[in-house]
């Protein structure tokens with residue numbers, strides 16, 4: 001596994017957000033391509049998509065978990081959809097079995113916003129390791145906080161790492 005870590009060099013630098021942005025930019029998606037994302041998340045998730053010149057397509061949460069309602073994802077997929085960006089909120093994994101099946105079925109990229117889920121697992125597999133990229137924040141209020149801002153982006157693929 002490859003890991004890119006970041007420590008801030010300026011106050012405006014937001015490492016968790018930048019990790020998400022780097023992940024999206026690595027794919028070089030055509031402008032305005034659609035990225036499926038939960039409507040219930042921290043603003044940085046959506047900002048990363050907009051900053052990358054892409055279009056967020058919002059999916060409502062499951063009222064039992066407040067994470068994305070995976071049953072509502074498929075109806076939002078169009079021929080412009082390029083990726084799903086799931087968010088594991090409050091230290092709890094999304095329902096990843098269904099997400100990975102949809103990603104395979106529609107040949108989409110998968111990015112995990114794991115800013116709030118260090119060490120959380122779905123069926124014995126760590127969040128952040130299901131997708132092409134896992135993005136982490138170590139902002140001091142996070143489950144694992146740094147002394148100041150920090151973030152990380154993890155991936156398996158050597159080519160994505162180089163990009």
Ligand SMILES: Cc1ncc(COP(=O)(O)O)c(C=O)c1O
Nearest residue numbers: 014015016017042044115137139
């Ligand atoms: C779900 C989620 N995504 C992204 C971020 C952005 O992380 P950072 O503040 O390190 O840019 C946060 C943190 O606030 C978050 O909670």
